[in-house]
Amino acid sequence: MSFLDTRRKKQLQICIQKLGLSSIEKFDWETLDLALTHPTISKKDNYQQLEFIGDSVIRLVAAEILLENYPNELVGEFAAIRSILVSDNTLAEFAEQYGLERYLLMTKGVAQDKIGKVSWLADTFEALLGALYLNRQNMSLIRPWLDPLLISKAAEIKADPARQNYKDALQEWSQSQYKLLPKYQVVQYEGNKDHHQRFFAEVWVKNNNLGSGYGCSKKVAEQAAAKNAFFSFIHKEKYEYGQ
Amino acid sequence: MSFLDTRRKKQLQICIQKLGLSSIEKFDWETLDLALTHPTISKKDNYQQLEFIGDSVIRLVAAEILLENYPNELVGEFAAIRSILVSDNTLAEFAEQYGLERYLLMTKGVAQDKIGKVSWLADTFEALLGALYLNRQNMSLIRPWLDPLLISKAAEIKADPARQNYKDALQEWSQSQYKLLPKYQVVQYEGNKDHHQRFFAEVWVKNNNLGSGYGCSKKVAEQAAAKNAFFSFIHKEKYEYGQ
Numbered sequence A, B: 001m002s003f004l005d006t007r008r009k010k011q012l013q014i015c016i017q018k019l020g021l022s023s024i025e026k027f028d029w030e031t032l033d034l035a036l037t038h039p040t041i042s043k044k045d046n047y048q049q050l051e052f053i054g055d056s057v058i059r060l061v062a063a064e065i066l067l068e069n070y071p072n073e074l075v076g077e078f079a080a081i082r083s084i085l086v087s088d089n090t091l092a093e094f095a096e097q098y099g100l101e102r103y104l105l106m107t108k109g110v111a112q113d114k115i116g117k118v119s120w121l122a123d124t125f126e127a128l129l130g131a132l133y134l135n136r137q138n139m140s141l142i143r144p145w146l147d148p149l150l151i152s153k154a155a156e157i158k159a160d161p162a163r164q165n166y167k168d169a170l171q172e173w174s175q176s177q178y179k180l181l182p183k184y185q186v187v188q189y190e191g192n193k194d195h196h197q198r199f200f201a202e203v204w205v206k207n208n209n210l211g212s213g214y215g216c217s218k219k220v221a222e223q224a225a226a227k228n229a230f231f232s233f234i235h236k237e238k239y240e241y242g243q
Helices: A006-018 A029-035 A048-069 A075-085 A088-097 A117-136 A143-159 A166-178 A218-240 B006-018 B029-035 B048-069 B075-085 B088-097 B117-136 B143-159 B166-178 B218-240
Strands: A183-190 A197-205 A208-215 B183-190 B197-205 B208-215
Touching: A006 A029, A029 A048, A029 A117, A048 A075, A048 A117, A048 A143, A048 B048, A048 B075, A075 A143, A075 B048, A088 A117, A088 A143, A166 A197, A166 A218, A183 A218, A197 A218, A208 A218, B006 B029, B029 B048, B029 B117, B048 B075, B048 B117, B048 B143, B075 B143, B088 B117, B088 B143, B166 B197, B166 B218, B183 B218, B197 B218, B208 B218
Parallel strands: none
Antiparallel strands: A183 A197, A197 A208, B183 B197, B197 B208
């Protein structure tokens, strides 16, 4: 890897400041540079190896957080919550909160790939964790800023009876109520002037349209429709009317 | 958790010495005690939470080891090797090398459960890693003794064309050669005077008995038979005769 140019170094410093790590010394900037380089930029020098490390780092930090905050919880519950905490959706959400996209070197094709965005944002986030871990061989550059995010997300997951999987929750409900599976109708349309594909989904059970939603993929639109149905209909029935 | 009695403390100290960690200060012995307590001894104070932590610890250490020792390897290869490194079989093997069984508090039923042994040995090993990690919030009590084991096992896996999954390797070969799946014949018999169930398996392809093996379960016996077939027949054909 070549030495970083001044502009890139500056960019990486801003990224680190965004994480609240203002005055870090003896920091390996070239590893951070790798963490923020998509494989389409370089087949050899990219974030893939760091992502492999970071994937274990986030699992370990999530396990620690859960044990510290819910010491009396069952391990099965930990595992269920952790699987959502370390999912691509959650990690992409964290990456977006820190605007990681702005620091990632990628080709124009990737930048415009809205459908794959959750995946490359999550990968980048894991790679960032990998780089920060390897810099210290411990979690000291990670936990100060990641803990609050994980704690708040864990609380949100625990409070959500559908466990953020509304399609599964809806299916369970419609099978128990009507012995029927929900049906999804998805239409694809030209979304905006960049011509990204957009999807609109409706969910139906027994000739009733229970909800609808939009998304950048078929799957995301269906989840959105299921979430809409869940909160406007089932959640009310189950939790507000006490059934 | 109550204070440890002198005998248990002594036992835990010997365990730590076995790992080569002779003079550790400020060590939380009660966490180690938990790591070496099976759930059948206490529903509340047992190794399960530490195993949850340790499961991520071993994945992270394995990732680091692979990156350090094979810096030019593809990430897909890392993932394949790591999945074997962190498997129950490998971890149980490590646990046996350190005789962890001697320090684990468990009911007689567990101690005699030879079929579940791989599973509870692996769980105990993960819990031990969890306890050592939490004691320092880093890998300093783990890597000094675990690195050599992982490095040597990783080299063994890399050198093994069947990747320690002989059933899959055999199936692949018999399908490509004969368009047939291997057939296993397993018989169960009374193994020894403790009346543990034992299994004997033979593997057949096209009316040829290619190998046989023993095991504490049907699955283990089949793997043993496949391994026997692999090395006595296919491996020779593929690698010694250059086909």
